[in-house]
Amino acid sequence: MSALLAIEELSLVFRTRHGTVRALEDVSLTVDRGEIVGVVGESGSGKSVMAYAALGLQDAAAQVLGGRILFGGLDMLNAAPDVLAATRGREVAMIFQSPRTALNPIRKVGQQIADVLLEHTTFRGAALRAQVIEALSRVRIPDPERRAEAYPFELSGGMCQRVMIAMALACSPALLIADEPTTGLDVTTQAVIMDLVREMSRTSRMSTLLITHDLGLAGEYCDRIAVMHAGHIVEIAPTVELLARPAHPYTRQLLASTPTPRTTIADLVSIPGQLPDLRQELPACRFSARCERHIPLCDERPLPWTVVAPGHAVRCRVPL
Numbered sequence: 001m002s003a004l005l006a007i008e009e010l011s012l013v014f015r016t017r018h019g020t021v022r023a024l025e026d027v028s029l030t031v032d033r034g035e036i037v038g039v040v041g042e043s044g045s046g047k048s049v050m051a052y053a054a055l056g057l058q059d060a061a062a063q064v065l066g067g068r069i070l071f072g073g074l075d076m077l078n079a080a081p082d083v084l085a086a087t088r089g090r091e092v093a094m095i096f097q098s099p100r101t102a103l104n105p106i107r108k109v110g111q112q113i114a115d116v117l118l119e120h121t122t123f124r125g126a127a128l129r130a131q132v133i134e135a136l137s138r139v140r141i142p143d144p145e146r147r148a149e150a151y152p153f154e155l156s157g158g159m160c161q162r163v164m165i166a167m168a169l170a171c172s173p174a175l176l177i178a179d180e181p182t183t184g185l186d187v188t189t190q191a192v193i194m195d196l197v198r199e200m201s202r203t204s205r206m207s208t209l210l211i212t213h214d215l216g217l218a219g220e221y222c223d224r225i226a227v228m229h230a231g232h233i234v235e236i237a238p239t240v241e242l243l244a245r246p247a248h249p250y251t252r253q254l255l256a257s258t259p260t261p262r263t264t265i266a267d268l269v270s271i272p273g274q275l276p277d278l279r280q281e282l283p284a285c286r287f288s289a290r291c292e293r294h295i296p297l298c299d300e301r302p303l304p305w306t307v308v309a310p311g312h313a314v315r316c317r318v319p320l
Contacts, residue, residue, distance in 0.1 A: 003031060006029075006069070010026070012053060014062055014063075016061060020279060022278045024231045029233060031175065033174075036207075036208040036222045037208070037225070037226065039051075039210070041213070050228075051179055054092075055177065092175040093167075109147065109148060109151070110148025112163075113167050113170055116167055135166040136163070141163070161181070169196070172206070174205075174206060174207065176209070182214075194220075197210075197221070215258045216258055227248065229287050230282075230286035232287075234315045236313055245309070247312065247314040247316065250291070284303040285317070
């Protein structure tokens with residue numbers, strides 16, 4: 001069975017006044033129906049850029065140099081604007097990272113959810129109002145009838161985040177792209193939201209691409225995890241396999257810097273160095289300057305994928 005979402009060897013740059021930023025290079029990733037795939041990595045790794053590209057929402061300064069993005073067979077990079085508009089919100093939806101920026105400040109939040117339903121469903125009148133209230137209730141917004149009449153500036157950041165999630169799930173999309181969906185939410189509400197996403201993946205076969213810096217969250221809810229560093233996917237594996245046997249040095253360092261119920265602050269180890277300047281000409285492995293296992297061969301192209309276990313591949317010359 002073919003994947004619902006297939007990103008194939010995607011390379012994308014930003015043309016800026018300060019130079020060309022090589023944001024993504026040869027990125028490949030698939031999401032099957034009903035699957036939750038996590039994408040983890042430091043801020044600036046290219047996770048959100050990849051997500052926006054998957055929706056056909058590239059910045060004006062962005063230029064795709066190569067690759068394809070297929071959603072249910074639809075070429076998202078070359079589809080007509082009206083086809084993309086009909087697909088977004090109905091078949092594929094996104095939870096944006098900054099809800100106060102994404103929400104319209106001069107429209108009530110209930111009206112904004114209704115806008116999505118009016119565009120993509122046949123609900124009207126009382127039935128439409130009922131669907132708006134149901135959408136707010138599913139994300140545990142108290143007193144949803146009253147909150148539907150509020151403007152974004154009247155709600156807390158966490159409440160706005162829940163409104164964004166309600167809007168994304170309103171049409172029961174086939175694919176949900178969730179960019180840091182639990183930012184600003186308390187732990188209890190975070191669990192409610194992620195449990196809802198997991199339930200929809202099981203009952204309605206909704207696929208989810210979860211973008212997060214929280215490796216613990218990805219480990220609890222994702223079927224597979226892809227690790228990104230500086231515009232490269234460096235490792236991808238089933239979640240249990242990746243957490244038990246990380247093969248890329250960057251993945252191992254991410255795990256060492258992630259708190260767990262069994263670790264103390266003294267146990268946590270920071271990742272040395274910083275992300276490379278993506279405006280510069282870089283070696284084949286963009287992690288090489290930070291890697292304790294670096295050898296001269298790491299800098300030579302092409303950088304191959306190595307299969308270390310079923311479904312577990314790593315892009316590294318000297319995997320662990």
